[in-house]
Amino acid sequence: MAQPLRSPAALQILPSACPMDCPDACSLDVQVEDGRVVKVDGSRVNPYTQGYICSKVRRFPDLLYGEGRLLYPAVRRGAKGEGGFARISWNEALDLAAAKLRAARERLGGESILPFSDGGSNGLLTQDTTDARLFYRLGASRLARTVCSVPTSMAAAGLYGKMAGVALPDYIHSRLIGVWGVNPSTTGIHLIPVLQEAQRRGAKLVVIDPRRTQLARKADLHLAPRPGTDLPIALAVIRWLFETGRADLAFLAQHAHGADELRARALPWTFERAAAVSGVPAEDLERFARLYAETSPAVLRIGWGFERNRNGGSAAAAALALPAVAGKFGVRGGGYTMSNSGLWGALDRPAALCEQEPATRILNMNRLGRDLLERQDPPVAVLFVYNCNPAATLPNQEMVLRGLRREDLFTIVFEQVWTDTARWADLVLPATTFFEHEEMSRGYGSMILHRSPAVAEAAGEARPNYEVFADLCRRLGLARPGEPETAAALGDALLAGAPRLRAAIERDGFAYPDSGWAPIQFVDAFPLTPDGKIHLVPEALDREAPLGLYGFQDDPATRAYPLALISPATNRTISSTLGHLYKGIATLEMHPQDAGPRGLRTGDTVRVWNDLGEVRVPVRVSPDVRPGVVFLPKGLWSRHTLSGTTANALAPDTFTDLGGGACFNDARVQVELSP
Numbered sequence: 001m002a003q004p005l006r007s008p009a010a011l012q013i014l015p016s017a018c019p020m021d022c023p024d025a026c027s028l029d030v031q032v033e034d035g036r037v038v039k040v041d042g043s044r045v046n047p048y049t050q051g052y053i054c055s056k057v058r059r060f061p062d063l064l065y066g067e068g069r070l071l072y073p074a075v076r077r078g079a080k081g082e083g084g085f086a087r088i089s090w091n092e093a094l095d096l097a098a099a100k101l102r103a104a105r106e107r108l109g110g111e112s113i114l115p116f117s118d119g120g121s122n123g124l125l126t127q128d129t130t131d132a133r134l135f136y137r138l139g140a141s142r143l144a145r146t147v148c149s150v151p152t153s154m155a156a157a158g159l160y161g162k163m164a165g166v167a168l169p170d171y172i173h174s175r176l177i178g179v180w181g182v183n184p185s186t187t188g189i190h191l192i193p194v195l196q197e198a199q200r201r202g203a204k205l206v207v208i209d210p211r212r213t214q215l216a217r218k219a220d221l222h223l224a225p226r227p228g229t230d231l232p233i234a235l236a237v238i239r240w241l242f243e244t245g246r247a248d249l250a251f252l253a254q255h256a257h258g259a260d261e262l263r264a265r266a267l268p269w270t271f272e273r274a275a276a277v278s279g280v281p282a283e284d285l286e287r288f289a290r291l292y293a294e295t296s297p298a299v300l301r302i303g304w305g306f307e308r309n310r311n312g313g314s315a316a317a318a319a320l321a322l323p324a325v326a327g328k329f330g331v332r333g334g335g336y337t338m339s340n341s342g343l344w345g346a347l348d349r350p351a352a353l354c355e356q357e358p359a360t361r362i363l364n365m366n367r368l369g370r371d372l373l374e375r376q377d378p379p380v381a382v383l384f385v386y387n388c389n390p391a392a393t394l395p396n397q398e399m400v401l402r403g404l405r406r407e408d409l410f411t412i413v414f415e416q417v418w419t420d421t422a423r424w425a426d427l428v429l430p431a432t433t434f435f436e437h438e439e440m441s442r443g444y445g446s447m448i449l450h451r452s453p454a455v456a457e458a459a460g461e462a463r464p465n466y467e468v469f470a471d472l473c474r475r476l477g478l479a480r481p482g483e484p485e486t487a488a489a490l491g492d493a494l495l496a497g498a499p500r501l502r503a504a505i506e507r508d509g510f511a512y513p514d515s516g517w518a519p520i521q522f523v524d525a526f527p528l529t530p531d532g533k534i535h536l537v538p539e540a541l542d543r544e545a546p547l548g549l550y551g552f553q554d555d556p557a558t559r560a561y562p563l564a565l566i567s568p569a570t571n572r573t574i575s576s577t578l579g580h581l582y583k584g585i586a587t588l589e590m591h592p593q594d595a596g597p598r599g600l601r602t603g604d605t606v607r608v609w610n611d612l613g614e615v616r617v618p619v620r621v622s623p624d625v626r627p628g629v630v631f632l633p634k635g636l637w638s639r640h641t642l643s644g645t646t647a648n649a650l651a652p653d654t655f656t657d658l659g660g661g662a663c664f665n666d667a668r669v670q671v672e673l674s675p
C-alpha cells in the first residue's frame with residue numbers, strides 16, 4: 001500500500017513536485033490535513049517556476065477526492081462500455097489479472113499480452129520499473145510510445161545528440177525570440193513572464209502558429225502557416241541564409257557535418273515557393289529571416305505542435321538546423337530549446353530492472369485500433385492499460401473503440417480516475433497519484449530532477465503502480481529474490497549509476513543535470529553525438545523519411561475534405577490527464593471566411609466529419625484561426641462533445657516521416673450545420 005504518513009499532524013505543509021506532462025516541473029508546497037491534501041501551492045525550490053503553478057494542479061484535490069476517483073478494484077457487470085462494475089477485493093482482482101495473463105501466455109504466447117502506457121501524470125518510479133519487469137518476463141508485446149514527441153526527439157538526437165537547450169530563464173538575455181509550434185500560455189506558463197521581461201528589455205518576439213494566440217497578439221511578427229508547412233518555411237530561411245552570404249560558414253566548418261547537403265536540399269525553397277505552400281506571405285518570411293539573421297542573441301523555442309503531421313520530423317530537423325546555419329550559438333540567450341528530457345542519461349535505462357528487454361514484437365500505439373481488430377500473429381488477448389487513456393487520446397478513435405468492444409479481449413485498466421478507457425475495462429484497479437506515493441520526476445523544459453515523498457494517505461484502496469506490478473510478478477512466479485520493489489529501493493536503484501545526482505537529491509531533494517541549470521550552448525553544452533559534431537543530414541534519419549530528410553509531402557486535403565483540423569492544447573485541456581475536471585462542451589473554432597459560405601454562426605451546432613468519423617459540437621466563428629483551418633481542443637473526453645467523439649475520431653492513423661509519430665494535424669474535414 002502507499003506509505004502512510006508517519007505522524008499526520010492536523011495541518012502540515014509538505015514539499016512535493018509536479019510530474020505532469022508539462023515542461024516546467026513545478027516544485028510544490030502541499031497543505032495536508034489529517035492525511036488529506038487540502039491545498040496545493042507552488043514553492044520556490046525550482047528557481048524557474050518561482051512559486052506559482054497552473055490552475056489545473058491547484059485543483060488537484062478535486063481529482064483526489066472528487067466523484068471521478070477510482071477507489072476500489074472492480075469487475076465488469078453487463079455489456080462492455082456500459083460502465084457497470086462490481087467491487088471486489090484486491091486479492092480477487094490480482095488473482096483474476098494473474099489468471100488472465102497466465103492463460104493468454106499459455107494459449108497464444110506472451111505476445112498476446114499488450115501493456116499500454118504512456119506516462120500520463122506519472123514520474124520515473126511509476127513507469128518502466130516493476131511494470132516493465134513483469135511484461136519483459138511474460139514475453140509480452142512491446143509498445144512503441146509514439147503518440148507524442150518521437151519525431152522531434154529523433155530530430156534532436158540525430159542533429160545534436162540531445163544537447164542541453166537554452167535555459168528558459170536565459171531568454172531574458174535574447175534580443176530575438178522565436179516561439180515555434182508551441183503555445184506557452186497553455187503549456188509551459190512560466191515562460192510568459194520571461195518573454196514579457198525580454199520584450200520589456202527590447203527583444204523582438206516572433207510567433208509561428210496557425211492560430212492568433214494570446215502570445216501571437218503580443219508578437220512583433222506572427223506567421224500563421226497552414227498545418228504541416230513549417231518545413232518549407234525553415235528551408236526557405238536556410239536557403240536565404242546561404243544564398244545571401246549570411247550563413248556562418250566558419251562555425252559550420254568547425255562544428256557541423258552535412259552543411260553542403262542541407263544547402264542543396266533547401267535550394268528549391270525560395271520564399272515565393274514556401275509562401276505558396278504555407279500561406280504565409282513571402283515578404284513576412286523574408287522579414288523573419290532578416291530579423292533572425294541580423295539579431296543576436298537569438299533563440300528558438302521549438303515545440304511539439306509542428307511534429308503532428310506527415311512532415312513533422314523533417315520540420316523539426318530544419319528548425320533545429322537554423323541556429324547552426326545562422327551561427328547563433330556560443331552566447332547566453334542564443335541557440336534553441338526543445339526538450340531537455342535527454343539530459344538525465346544515467347536515469348534513462350531503468351537500472352531497477354537489471355535485465356535485457358526481450359526481442360518481442362513492437363506495436364505502434366498510434367495503430368491500437370488496427371492491432372486490436374486485425375492483428376493475428378497472435379491476436380491481442382489481454383490489454384493492460386495504465387498511465388494512459390487510449391479511448392480518448394489516439395488517432396482513428398472509432399477504430400480504437402471498436403477494438404475495445406471485442407468480447408474476446410480482456411482489458412485491465414489501472415488508473416486514478418474513471419477515464420473513458422476505464423469504462424471499457426473488464427477489470428479496473430485503482431492507482432495512487434503522485435501525492436499518495438513516493439515519486440521521482442524530471443522537467444523537460446526546466447532542468448531539474450525531484451524526488452518527492454508521499455504527502456497524503458491513499459484515497460480508498462488505491463495502490464502505487466510499482467507495488468501492484470511487483471505483486472503480479474510474485475503471483476505469476478516471475479519475481480526474483482532481492483530485486484528492488486519498493487519506492488525507496490527503486491529510487492536508489494535508478495540513482496545508482498548517478499552518484500552526483502544521488503548526493504544532491506539526498507541533500508536537497510532535487511538535482512540539476514551535469515550541464516547545470518543554465519548552460520550556454522557551445523560553451524557549457526555540446527552535441528552529444530558520437531563525434532561531438534552537429535549532423536545536419538544524419539544518415540539514419542535520411543534513410544527513414546519516405547522522401548529523404550527534408551523532403552516535403554503535400555497536403556492531404558481533398559475536394560470532399562478541404563479544411564485542416566488542428567487540436568492544440570488549451571489551458572483547460574493540455575492532455576487527457578485531468579480531463580474529467582473540465583465540465584464544459586468544447587467548441588469548434590472556424591474563420592469567418594470558412595463559416596460564411598457554410599451559413600454558420602457562433603453557437604450553431606455543427607457536424608465535423610470525414611471518412612473516419614464525425615464530431616458534433618457548437619461552433620465559434622473567430623478570426624483567430626487562419627482560413628482553411630478549424631480547431632478543436634486537445635485532450636477532450638467523450639463528455640466534452642455532443643457526439644461523444646473527439647478530434648481524434650477524425651485523425652488518420654498514418655505516421656509522421658520519422659519515428660511513426662501521430663499525424664493529428666493531417667485530419668482533413670468538412671463542416672456543416674448539424675441536422
Ligand code: SF4
Nearest residue numbers: 018022025026054057
Ligand atoms: S505548470 Fe506544469 S509543472 Fe507546474 S503545476 Fe502546472 S502542470 Fe505542473
